[in-house]
Structure formats: structure tokens, C-alpha cells
Amino acid sequence: MKKILGMGNALTDILLQVDNDEVLFSLNLLKGGMQLINTERSHEINDAVSNYSKIMATGGSASNTINGITRLGMKGGFVGKIGKDDIGLFFTNDSINNGVVPHLLTSETPSGRCTVLVTPDSERTLCTYLGAACELEASDLKAEMFQGYDIFHIEGYLVQNHDLIRTAVRLAKQEGLKVSVDLASYNVVEENLDFLLEIIHQYVDIVFANEEEARAFTGKEPEDALNVISEHCEIAIVKVGKDGSFIKSGDKIVQIAPRKANCIDTTGAGDLYASGFLFGLANNYSLEVCGKIGSLISGNVVEVLGAKMPDEVWETIQGEIGRIVN
Numbered sequence: 001m002k003k004i005l006g007m008g009n010a011l012t013d014i015l016l017q018v019d020n021d022e023v024l025f026s027l028n029l030l031k032g033g034m035q036l037i038n039t040e041r042s043h044e045i046n047d048a049v050s051n052y053s054k055i056m057a058t059g060g061s062a063s064n065t066i067n068g069i070t071r072l073g074m075k076g077g078f079v080g081k082i083g084k085d086d087i088g089l090f091f092t093n094d095s096i097n098n099g100v101v102p103h104l105l106t107s108e109t110p111s112g113r114c115t116v117l118v119t120p121d122s123e124r125t126l127c128t129y130l131g132a133a134c135e136l137e138a139s140d141l142k143a144e145m146f147q148g149y150d151i152f153h154i155e156g157y158l159v160q161n162h163d164l165i166r167t168a169v170r171l172a173k174q175e176g177l178k179v180s181v182d183l184a185s186y187n188v189v190e191e192n193l194d195f196l197l198e199i200i201h202q203y204v205d206i207v208f209a210n211e212e213e214a215r216a217f218t219g220k221e222p223e224d225a226l227n228v229i230s231e232h233c234e235i236a237i238v239k240v241g242k243d244g245s246f247i248k249s250g251d252k253i254v255q256i257a258p259r260k261a262n263c264i265d266t267t268g269a270g271d272l273y274a275s276g277f278l279f280g281l282a283n284n285y286s287l288e289v290c291g292k293i294g295s296l297i298s299g300n301v302v303e304v305l306g307a308k309m310p311d312e313v314w315e316t317i318q319g320e321i322g323r324i325v326n
Helices: 022-026 039-048 061-071 086-097 131-135 162-174 186-191 193-203 211-218 222-230 269-282 287-301 311-325
Strands: 003-007 011-017 034-036 055-059 075-083 100-107 112-118 124-129 151-155 178-182 206-210 235-239 245-249 252-256
Touching: 003 061, 003 269, 011 086, 039 112, 039 124, 055 061, 055 086, 061 075, 061 100, 061 151, 061 178, 061 269, 075 086, 075 131, 086 100, 100 131, 112 131, 151 162, 151 269, 162 178, 162 193, 178 193, 178 269, 186 193, 186 211, 193 211, 206 211, 206 222, 206 269, 211 222, 211 235, 222 235, 222 245, 235 269, 235 287, 245 287, 252 287, 269 287, 287 311
Parallel strands: 003 075, 003 151, 011 112, 034 124, 075 100, 151 178, 178 206, 206 235
Antiparallel strands: 011 055, 112 124, 235 245, 245 252
């Protein structure tokens, strides 16, 4: 069986379902946005929401993807950096409990965490303290981390560290892995466009983008953007939310319908789509089947709070994958 390695920000998600938008306004938070915060701001936000119950889970885009892959029964590992603290210990233990092989470096800086405030309309507002997570450096990477894996998946939030990404993709290719990138954020794409074009064209085999990221990368709308992205890689995927997704490889284009869902929280939807797609790809399924599995899993995760689903949901998903494949 093939194995998939991810690399990203090692963040612990702290999820809270708030009653209304007032807490966002009182904290001067942009609803639906992602704000990078410092230690002082992190304490301020935590104090303001202390009366809400919390759910903790390993998070970060690539970590979510790898967690999804291991829940599907495929082996996966994760490269990241954590602090020597309780949150770092939680991240390590939760990863192991989810079947992920942790390749974690440590720092004296506190572990990264992402406070996710979910309003009744399912909109999520992210307050991210990167901490040790953003200290992952090119010098931390060793060839042996990549050995034994078949696909290397990178979250786009790391793209601002050009040396890290360049070193990672070179080591992955040196060890014979296919390279997959999720563009992750349209503003990251805009700020690093030239670098992304260079890296994707030279090293990347699979690109995941949502509508906004695809537009930032190409200046075009989804279907035209798909054609442009596919010129630089083996497989291009453009996700268009409730309208599903488009996949292109060579001259073949596949449109995937979305799974109908009762959406309460979109956290992890794109990450889990990548889980399903890469799982399918590693099993040599057709592009259509890969996309259907991705759509199935992303359509399920939006029905729960956060990016982690209960065992019974995963059991149902396994059964539905069996029907898709057969």
C-alpha cells in the first residue's frame, strides 16, 4: 500500500460555536477571515470566549489532509514543528491516535494554535497564533523523512518560506515522490505568484485550488483557470464550493458534482477533499472516482464542527467509497 507524507503548520484547533456575531465585533475580528495574532492578542480572545465550551483537535491544512488519509486506512506521516508544551504534546498524541506517523521538530517557542469561532450561519472566523509552527526551516528537513513515501503533500500556507519549500520539493523528487500542493489562500498566492509559478512548473505534479486561489494564480474564472493550471502540472483540481469541482489531466476534463450536505461549519472541507482525492490517486482510481471520493468526504465534514469526524461517519464513508469504486 502506498504512503502519503504531508508538511504544514502544526496547529491545534480550538473550536467554539458562538451564539451570534457580537463577540466578533467586540474583539474587532473580521467575520469569515483569518487573522494572524500574537501572544497578547491570543490571551485577549481566549478570555473573551472563556464561557463557551471548546473542542480541541489537531489542525492545520496538511495535517487535516493526512488525518483524513489515515482514517481511510492508508498510511500517512506529517512534518511540522511544535513547542515543548501541553499543546505540542496534545498535537503529537492526537496525531498518533489518528494513525499518523509524526515527524515533528521541537522549539522553545509555544506551540501554534488556531482559535476558530463558528457563528450560527456556519461562517468560521480564524484567529491563528503560529508560534513554533512557523519556525519549520529548510535545515530541519532530511532525506530520510521522505523515504518510504509515495506522495508528498504541502499546504500553501508554507509557501512564504521559499527556502523551505524549495528544499522540500527537491528532497521529495530526489526520493521519487509525486508532489502535491494545496494553494490554501488567495492572498498567499498573490504575494508569492512568481515563486509558485516556478515551483509548480518545475516540481509539482498535483495542484489543488479553490475558486479564489485559482483566480489569483491565473487571473481567470474556474474552467479557464483549470486549463492554465494544468499546463504547469500533471493534475489540476479547481474546487467551486456548492458547484462541485473540476479536474484536468492532459486533455481529459472531469466535472464532479458536490455531495448535498447540511452545512454547519466549512472548516477542513478543502483539506478533506484533498484526502479523498489523494487516497483515490494512490489506489490508481480514475480521476472521476478520485474526485467523487473527495467530494464525498468534504460533503460529510461540513456537517460537523471542525475537521474531525466521529468513527461512525468514517464507517459510513468507507461503505460509500466501496459503492463508488465498484
